[in-house]
Amino acid sequence: METIRILIVDDEIGFTEMVKLNLEDTGRFNVRIENDPTRAFQTALGYRPQLILLDIIMPEMEGPDVLCQLRENEQIAHIPIIFLTATVRKSEVNQESGFISGYPFLAKPCTVEELIEAIDQNL
């Protein structure tokens, strides 16, 4: 079975490594980490992920700006994105039916199960 390519853009190095470990451990995913948001566009262009997990608050460049960059290039504009953020609470995700400006989001910390479920729903 071919693995699903996931790109995670988040400045939190430990967190991204743990996401990679857990997702790849299922055998279903191949995860590329990008801890520098200013390089997210180039990495996405090269790696061609099938889904991007995107942090919102990062130094140098924030998640929504990364999103705008990605949307400007036709080759990668279609890739589904899930925002991952520590600034909202789980209860708010449920209340707002899980979307920020039309994009799905997950509140950190969420369980690996919730993360995989969200990925499956948005592929």
Added chain:
Amino acid sequence: MNNELKRTLQVLIVENSDVDRAVLINMLSKAPYGSFQISATDSLLETFELLKQSVVDVILLDLNIKDSNGIDTLQRLHSRHPSIAVVVNTGEYQDDLGLKAVTLGAQDYLIKGMYKSYGLVKALYYAIERKKAEVSLRKALEGLKEMQAQLIRAEKMNVVGGVASGIAHEVKNPLATILYGVEYLSTVLKEGDDKIELTLRSMKDAAHKANSIIKDLLDFASLSDIKKECYPIEKTIEQGLVLTHHQCEKTGIKVVRHYATNLPDIFIDKNRIEQVFVDLILNAIAVMKNGGVLTIHTSRKNFDRSDIHNPSSLVETIRKGDDVLIVDFEDTGKGIEEANIEKIFDPFFTTHRAAGGVGLGLSIARTIMDTHDGIIDLSNNEDKNGARARLIFKVKGDCSGDNTYLNCG
């Protein structure tokens, strides 16, 4: 002529000497202005009795009387009746005694034989006006002190609220990392021994607990974001009970409901108020570890000062006579130490830290009640063990009428 001068003044003469008393009555009857209704006594004991029965505007007080001597006479009178104007009238001439009398609450100090009718009447009228000014100043001072306490409270909340959002982001990221790390280890070490499993479970619980503290902090930060509607209070209590049902069962706590019938809806953010109820129920559970009874009362009445235990629970928006709903949560735990009754609302103050308390629940509860112009008041039950948490909501016109909670403009 000033209205005060037209009125008949109620003067009480406290005087040991019959002669001096006659002199005073004579002077007042020949007064150039004013009219006086005079009563007289020669003892402090009878003075207190007279003050119980009738209103007195001003007391002419001799310091040496039947049952009291010297400045002590004034002190005893003033401590029992601080709002009545007192003019000391004594035979002793001592400058420092006069000043002392004024310091201790008298409005003037007259020396027998050193004044005439005009001076006496003037002293009485001036004393009454000085007293009025003093009373209103004292009232204003109390108001200011109360307002200062409220401001300090609000400022504390603001600081915690402002810090909360910043902390949330910084702490949630490492927490997420820890949780994912633990989850990964749990899958890899599935066949591991009990000790490893226990360790991983403890780590996971600790991370979840830290996360719930952050959640509480964020609740502060978003307290201004409330959505009020007309809603039945009983329904909110029941929702709170559903959420805590499991803990109540586990601890062996019996819930007794005494709901008043036909209560009007109140204007609340039902989620926030439910949060207050849940917090109060969880606090009750925490003090009844070996079981007990949680009694919930609801009632409607006209607010009175005696409805609350702690004066600092009072809020500007609820006044005597206002139509209010009262919700009481009574537990059968060991009660609250009197010294902690006010501190208990401070952020991070908790009496059950060892059991996992963070000390934010009640301060959040108070802030939520503040945003609802409501009162939260804690006290110990008088006749039995345990404590009472009382919530008071103002019944507002908008929600009266029928009892449906969606019908609200």
